[in-house]
Amino acid sequence: MSALTDKVVVITGGSSGIGHAAALDFAxxxxxxxxxxxxxxxxDEAAALHSNIEGLVADVAVPEDASRTIAAAVKKWGRLDVLVNNAGAGAILPLADATDAAIANIFAVNVFGPSLLTTAALPYLGAAKGAVINVSSTFGQKSGARLSHYAASKAALEHLTRCWALELAPRGIRVNAVAAGPTESGALTGMMGMSPEQAAAVEEQERQQIPLGRRGQPEDVARWIVRLADPASDWITGQVIGVDGGLALT
Known part of the structure; x- marks a missing residue:
């Protein structure tokens, strides 16, 4: 039996990309x-791939959905062992074009949402001696033109990771993060709002810049999310692990 058998995991933004790959690995x-x-x-497509996966329509940017999400998992399975704050928002946003709405949307998903979800999960994670895994980005540490607010939100998430790790260690809750590099998940045309032509140009530029010579696959990042959640990692907390082909080094 796997150490994860019958553990209960909540993954936000789990219907595609890294979250989807992690859901399959956990299941x-x-x-x-x-x-x-x-x-x-x-x-529904994600849930159809494995009998251990259930879907819930919820928006990380909506405060009320945080407690509703955690309650749904506990109601169905009676416990919560792992929370993966994976849902993300971003935009190519030059400072000259920044608006309060655009900045607020990024921080609502990348900072406020994980904070409220983790708060709602605390009683159950404490009972289970569970784990929180936050999904950050290489740009939480690496600067990028026209990415300032996205990068700042991920830097905030990484520092929340370290602060929560200290605060929650006495309750037996571990908190870590994975800083993902560019992956083949459709984020450029989806989350970042690029045209297919713009995305293709950026993808080629990233391939040339990444020391290991390729963009990541969602599974490259997902396996580290699962490893950090595994009880075998029970002496690891407060860490931000870069999974980016070496991009942060450039």
Missing amino acids: RGGARVLVTGRRRALL
């Missing part, structure tokens, strides 16, 4: 997984 390891997202069709 194949025997965990019960609740994935959230805003589109029912994608959630």
Whole structure:
């Protein structure tokens, strides 16, 4: 039996990309997984891939959805062992074009949402001696023109990771983060709002800049999320692990 058998995992933004890959890895390891997202069709597709995956329509940017998400997992399976704050928002946003709405949207998803979800999960994670894994980005540490607010939100998430790790260690809750590099997840045309032509140009530029010579696959990042959640990692907390082909070094 896997150490994850019958553990209960909540993954935000779990209907595609890194979250989807992590949900499959957890489910194949025997965990019960609740994935959230805003589109029912994608959630249904994710749930159809494994009997251990359930979907819930929820928006990380909506404060009320935080407690509703955690309550749904606990109601169905009676416990919560792992929270993966994976849902993300970003934009190519030059400072000259920044608006309060655009900045607020990025921080609502990348900072406020994980904070409220983790707060709602605390009683159950404490009872289970569970784990929180936050999904950050290489740009939480690496500067990028026209990415200032996205990068700042990920830097904030990484520092929340370290602060929460200290605060929650006495309760037996571990908190870590994975800083993902560019992956083949459709984020450029989706989250970042680029045209297919713009995305293709950026992807080629990234391939040339990444020391290991390729963009990542969602599975490259997902396996580290699962490893950090595994009880075998029970002496690791407060860490931000870069999974980016060496991009942060450039």
